[in-house]
Amino acid sequence: MKIHKNDMVMVVAGNSNGKTGKVLKVFPKENRIIIEGVNLRKRHTKPSQKNPQGGIVEKEAPIHVSNVMIIDPKTSKPTRIGKQLIIDEKTGKKKRVRVYKSSGEMLPE
Numbered sequence: 001m002k003i004h005k006n007d008m009v010m011v012v013a014g015n016s017n018g019k020t021g022k023v024l025k026v027f028p029k030e031n032r033i034i035i036e037g038v039n040l041r042k043r044h045t046k047p048s049q050k051n052p053q054g055g056i057v058e059k060e061a062p063i064h065v066s067n068v069m070i071i072d073p074k075t076s077k078p079t080r081i082g083k084q085l086i087i088d089e090k091t092g093k094k095k096r097v098r099v100y101k102s103s104g105e106m107l108p109e
Contacts, residue, residue, distance in 0.1 A: 001028045002081045002098065003065055007107075010078045011038055013067040020071060024060065032062035039063045070107075072100045081107070 003009060003023060010020045021036040041061045047054035069078035079102040086106075088095050098107040 001026065001031065001065060002083075003033060003068065003070060004098075008071045008073070009033075009035060009068040010071050011035070011063065011067055012069050012078060014063065015039070016063070027062060030062070031065045033065055033068065034060050034062050035068070036060065070100075072102050072105075074100075074103050074105065077102070079103075 003026065005023050005026055007023045008020065009023055011017055016038045019035075019038045021038045023033050024036050025034040027033065037060070039061045040058045043057050043059055045051060045054050045057050051057075070081055071077065072079040079100050082099045082101050083096050084099045084106075086095050086097050087093070097109070099105065100107065
């Protein structure tokens with residue numbers, strides 16, 4: 001999966017089309033992610049020790065990875081991601097990094 005936690009993404013398909021947010025959680029086996037403030041669902045909760053009032057709680061629901069694109073901070077537009085092999089100067093080992101397809105710059109890790 002090319003999208004990781006804390007990436008800024010934009011929803012490009014579905015009910016939340018056009019919304020942007022930070023990735024909170026990634027589920028690689030299901031190919032789904034949870035984005036902050038996107039795909040909100042209402043849940044009716046009973047009063048409990050944790051929430052003595054009860055009531056309706058809004059919570060983010062997972063969204064499929066194919067419906068989002070990562071945002072390039074240089075252009076602030078959605079872009080695709082590629083992988084590139086780079087040789088680390090300190091250790092001399094090869095390292096695979098994520099790269100924006102539009103600008104060719106590396107993503108911060």
